[in-house]
Amino acid sequence: AQSVSQHNHHVILSEAASLELGCNYSYGGTVNLFWYVQYPGQHLQLLLKYFSGDPLVKGIKGFEAEFIKSKFSFNLRKPSVQWSDTAEYFCAVNEGLTGGGNKLTFGTGTQLKVEL
């Protein structure tokens, strides 16, 4: 069975600080990797995804993530956070080749608070 670990449960940063959220998964086969974000009072939204190709993927709002297969990691980064990035961030994985896969397995989430 797959599992996803997010080691940072709560992160507090000042505006303009750099962000890196860790995500590790356990599954030996081909995976698709996702980062979702949930802003206060809103539903889960996709930030970015990785299926194949360039392991550095860019998403919305200046976020990027790097897939390191040897480390089973898919860390999320942003060079300079804004107050509006305050949200909960979830890493997720599903099995399968590009376009395949079914259910998502999520990490426990990281609550990010950005202070002015």
Next chain:
Amino acid sequence: DTGVSQDPRHKITKRGQNVTFRCDPISEHNRLYWYRQTLGQGPEFLTYFQNEAQLEKSRLLSDRFSAERPKGSFSTLEIQRTEQGDSAMYLCASRQSTSGIDTQYFGPGTRLTVL
């Protein structure tokens, strides 16, 4: 707005009562998923449909839970004889399986509180 919608957004019920939630997926999305999210946890998979066929159920889905998608469009999730442990956010997601991009789009969720 053509996103995933869920109804009701909030439900408070007494232990032992039955509840039913509805999910309307994005039009023409033939895959529909149900997840449950408890406080401090990420969403956990419950079940999914391709069109009207229920293809997989999690062990989290006890006999008190049943889901349907009778015409391959909207779906319902029913919980019978609710227990306090059923209190959670129930999320619905949909995707178009023929798309090369395996992205699930989530609805706002139904928050269930069992007293």
